[in-house]
Amino acid sequence: MRSVALRRMAASLVVLWAVATGTYALVSLAPGDAASRITDPRLPAAARERWRRDFGLDRPLRARYLSWLAATVRGDMGISWQHRRPVRALLAEALPPTALLTGLGLLTETLGGLAIATWQAMRPRSRVDRALTITSLLAYAMPSFAVGMGLVWVFSYALGWLPASHMLSPTAAASGWARLGDGALHLVLPVATIGLTGMGALARYTRGSLLEEQSQGYVLAARARGCSRRRAVLTHALPNAALPLVTVLGLSLPVLVSGSLLVEVVFAWPGMGQLLLQAALARDIPLLMGGTLVGAAAVVLGNLLADVSVSLLDPRVRP
Amino acid sequence: MKRVCARWPALARHAGLALGLVAGLAIVGPLVCPAPDTIRDPSSTALLAPGSQRFFLLLADGSTVAAETMAPVATGWEIRRQGEVQVVSDTDVQGVESRRFWLGTDALGRDVLARLVWGARVSLALGLLALVISTLLGTLVGLAAGWAGGALDTILMRLADAVLAVPMLVLVLLLTALLRPSLGVLAVVIGSSSWMGVARLMRAQVQTLKQRDFVLGLRAIGASRTRILLRHVLPNAMTPLGQDAALRLGDLILIESSLSFLGFGVPPPTASWGSMLADGQATLGSGWWLVVFPGCLLAGTVLATALLAEGLQEKLRHFR
Numbered sequence: 001m002r003s004v005a006l007r008r009m010a011a012s013l014v015v016l017w018a019v020a021t022g023t024y025a026l027v028s029l030a031p032g033d034a035a036s037r038i039t040d041p042r043l044p045a046a047a048r049e050r051w052r053r054d055f056g057l058d059r060p061l062r063a064r065y066l067s068w069l070a071a072t073v074r075g076d077m078g079i080s081w082q083h084r085r086p087v088r089a090l091l092a093e094a095l096p097p098t099a100l101l102t103g104l105g106l107l108t109e110t111l112g113g114l115a116i117a118t119w120q121a122m123r124p125r126s127r128v129d130r131a132l133t134i135t136s137l138l139a140y141a142m143p144s145f146a147v148g149m150g151l152v153w154v155f156s157y158a159l160g161w162l163p164a165s166h167m168l169s170p171t172a173a174a175s176g177w178a179r180l181g182d183g184a185l186h187l188v189l190p191v192a193t194i195g196l197t198g199m200g201a202l203a204r205y206t207r208g209s210l211l212e213e214q215s216q217g218y219v220l221a222a223r224a225r226g227c228s229r230r231r232a233v234l235t236h237a238l239p240n241a242a243l244p245l246v247t248v249l250g251l252s253l254p255v256l257v258s259g260s261l262l263v264e265v266v267f268a269w270p271g272m273g274q275l276l277l278q279a280a281l282a283r284d285i286p287l288l289m290g291g292t293l294v295g296a297a298a299v300v301l302g303n304l305l306a307d308v309s310v311s312l313l314d315p316r317v318r319p
Numbered sequence: 320m321k322r323v324c325a326r327w328p329a330l331a332r333h334a335g336l337a338l339g340l341v342a343g344l345a346i347v348g349p350l351v352c353p354a355p356d357t358i359r360d361p362s363s364t365a366l367l368a369p370g371s372q373r374f375f376l377l378l379a380d381g382s383t384v385a386a387e388t389m390a391p392v393a394t395g396w397e398i399r400r401q402g403e404v405q406v407v408s409d410t411d412v413q414g415v416e417s418r419r420f421w422l423g424t425d426a427l428g429r430d431v432l433a434r435l436v437w438g439a440r441v442s443l444a445l446g447l448l449a450l451v452i453s454t455l456l457g458t459l460v461g462l463a464a465g466w467a468g469g470a471l472d473t474i475l476m477r478l479a480d481a482v483l484a485v486p487m488l489v490l491v492l493l494l495t496a497l498l499r500p501s502l503g504v505l506a507v508v509i510g511s512s513s514w515m516g517v518a519r520l521m522r523a524q525v526q527t528l529k530q531r532d533f534v535l536g537l538r539a540i541g542a543s544r545t546r547i548l549l550r551h552v553l554p555n556a557m558t559p560l561g562q563d564a565a566l567r568l569g570d571l572i573l574i575e576s577s578l579s580f581l582g583f584g585v586p587p588p589t590a591s592w593g594s595m596l597a598d599g600q601a602t603l604g605s606g607w608w609l610v611v612f613p614g615c616l617l618a619g620t621v622l623a624t625a626l627l628a629e630g631l632q633e634k635l636r637h638f639r
Contacts, residue, residue: 018481023493030497141621143573143593145580146614149600157604258488262577266600277581280492288493296484303484 008307012300019296020072023289024065072293078286082279087290090275095294097167098271102260104187105194109256110249112195113202114242120203121210122233132203139200144259148193148266155189162188165268190267194260198252205248206241213237243314250306253299331630334623341620345443348436366606369423369431374398377414378407385428389415423608425598434590435612441584441591442617445506446572452510453571454564457517462556464518465525466548476522479515487512487574495583502585509574513567520563524556562631569624576617592617 043051052058056067071078077087116136120129139147156164163169163186168179213219214237222232264273272291279287367373374386384407386398395409422431464475482490494508528534529552537547578584579593587594592613599609 014477015480015484018477019484022478022481023485026493027497137625138618138622141569141625142618143576143580143596143614143621145577145600146596146610146617149596149603149610150614153603153607153610254483254486257486258577261486261488262580265581276489276492280496280583283496285496288489288496292485292489292493295486295489296481299484299486 004311005308008304012304015300016293016297020069020293021065023292024068027285027289028061028064077290077293080279080284080287082282082284082287087286090287091272091290091294094270094272094275097269098260098264098273101187101190101194101264101269101271102256104191105198105260105263106249106256108191108195109198109202110245112199113206114238114245116199116203117206117210118233118238120207121214121237122230124211124214133207136200136203139196140204141200142197143262144193144197145262145266147197148190148263151189151193152266162186164189165266167270190260190263190269193263193266194256197259198256201252202245202248206245209241209244210237213241216240243310246306246310246313250303253302254295257295257298328630328633330626331633334626334630337619337623338627341439341616341623342443344436345439349440352433352436353430354433354437366426366602367420367424367428368606369421369608371423372417372419375416375418377412377416379411379413422612423606425595425609426602426606431595431608431612434595435592435616438590438592438595438613439616441502441589442572442575442593442620445502445509445575445585445591446568448502448506449509449513449571449575450564450568452507453514453567454517454560456511457514458521458553458557458560460514460518461521462525462548462553465522465556466529466552468526472522475518479518482512483515485512488577491574491578492581492583495578500583500586505575505578505584509571509578513571513574516567517560517563520559521556524559525552528552528555558635562628562635565624565628565631569621569628572617572624573621 049058056064075088077091079085080087080090083090116132120132123129152164155162167183167186169182169186210233214233216237219232219236222236223229227236261271261273261276263269264271265277268274272294276288276291278284279291374389375383377383384398384400386400389396389398391397392406394406396407396412396415398405398407418430420430420432422435424430425434460475460479464472490512491508494512495505498504498508500508533551534547537551542551575584576591576593576596579591580597582594582597584591584593595613596610596617599606599613602609
């Protein structure tokens with residue numbers, strides 16, 4: 001058990017190193033270097049040369065790469081060109097709101113997807129089942145930002161029930177329950193957007209594996225002993241069908257992160273999505289590199305957790 | 320063998336038809352529809368509801384005037400523009416034209432229908448181009464990894480893991496910040512960040528095919544390795560690619576529209592479904608048609624590709 005976890009961890013570290021190296025290679029091999037990106041084009045050539053020397057850009061690529069890698073491992077990701085602040089501090093500020101949104105979105109997606117699939121699997125090939133199958137396909141096909149705008153239109157513009165954007169109202173109380181309630185209201189629409197768009201694929205997958213499990217011998221045996229369909233699905237088929245779901249969820253993490261970045265932009269959520277979008281608009285390379293690394297680290301960590309928890313939950317894959 | 324010609328599932332047939340319609344829209348539409356970015360009267364920058372009509376007067380000095388209503392009077396034309404009634408004398412008017420905006424206009428007075436039709440071309444072309452690039456790249460990597468095995472396999476698959484670990488949107492943002500976006504660059508960027516699935520699929524296929532007896536037989540009769548790989552393994556390995564490609568086309572179209580939505584797609588005046596949705600977000604409270612029409616078209620296209628993929632899977636199951 002422990003050796004498997006260690007092996008997986010080592011593999012994750014290799015992947016992270018590959019991401020870091022690949023990112024660095026992309027940035028340093030792309031046409032034009034940092035000097036031509038940040039400095040004013042009207043700067044005299046001599047001054048630009050001095051600037052390059054001051055920042056160590058005249059050193060060979062390998063030396064630059066090694067010192068960059070060493071700094072990155074220590075957690076120093078450089079200074080953002082746009083904000084003139086350490087990338088690490090900027091990312092540390094933006095990460096908690098994104099983690100909150102993505103985490104709640106993942107939770108909604110999982111619970112909703114499981115509930116829909118179980119509901120369907122209890123009455124396969126019925127009219128409800130067919131309608132829900134089409135609906136989940138549609139949810140998969142809808143771009144998350146369009147779903148978000150639709151929800152805003154209905155619940156903010158037409159009904160006026162929920163706030164359309166940001167994390168808190170400008171008039172929110174400084175602390176206490178009122179502030180918490182305000183925050184919760186602001187969370188509803190973005191979390192619903194992430195949940196609804198992710199639910200479709202998950203429900204489709206789970207329905208398939210639930211139906212497959214239902215034709216297995218152990219479920220048929222339970223049914224033959226007089227166990228109700230409801231009970232057979234809930235207590236026999238579901239645990240077995242839900243297990244591979246952990247891996248599927250782990251693999252769907254990159255899509256989830258990308259999706260929540262988009263949703264953040266729609267809802268003006270003060271997280272990584274906004275930060276990276278602004279960085280890309282301003283061609284703020286250090287910040288983008290930092291964002292890439294943090295995004296990759298989140299995905300790798302999620303996959304690692306999924307793998308380890310599968311081997312904890314499933315005695316069959318335990319060595 | 321009679322199941323080879325199994326009928327397509329009804330939904331997949333409809334989906335194929337719908338995709339064909341969208342493709343037809345993209346190919347034929349721009350030939351019929353006027354280009355949406357030829358605003359003839361810059362003063363007509365109004366958000367018009369679907370179905371509303373607008374009149375255009377061509378004046379003698381070559382300029383155009385847009386009017387909400389117009390009626391002939393003794394001295395010329397009485398028109399109402401921006402709420403004000405004025406009379407344009409007959410000698411000034413060279414021609415009169417009316418145009419109905421079936422799906423309304425956006426905040427710059429551009430025809431939404433025309434933009435949808437022209438945007439279909441951009442969205443589909445980019446999706447297809449990215450599909451071709453990612454399939455070629457993935458097939459190449461998968462073949463190499465599966466056939467060679469050993470160190471090359473490990474390196475290539477770790478590389479795929481690494482690219483897969485970066486959320487696609489972040490990767491594409493980084494790439495577009497490094498390169499100036501244009502249609503070609505965009506297709507390469509999207510394609511080169513979505514080849515990993517194909518590579519894994521091809522690698523698994525090649526690895527199983529490599530062990531099969533027909534490869535051994537070919538080896539025994541003296542076929543060269545290259546010949547076995549290209550003439551025998553590759554065609555067999557490509558069976559599941561069709562279904563995968565259909566499913567991926569939808570994803571790629573979604574990615575393109577997400578990028579255009581964020582403002583990193585094809586540069587502005589060119590319409591794309593994603594950038595239309597972004598325009599719609601700004602006027603969400605007053606113009607629902609700017610969001611609903613492109614949104615539905617986009618979702619419908621992606622849905623059609625997903626259904627088509629499902630149909631292909633069904634058909635392949637019969638084939639086996």
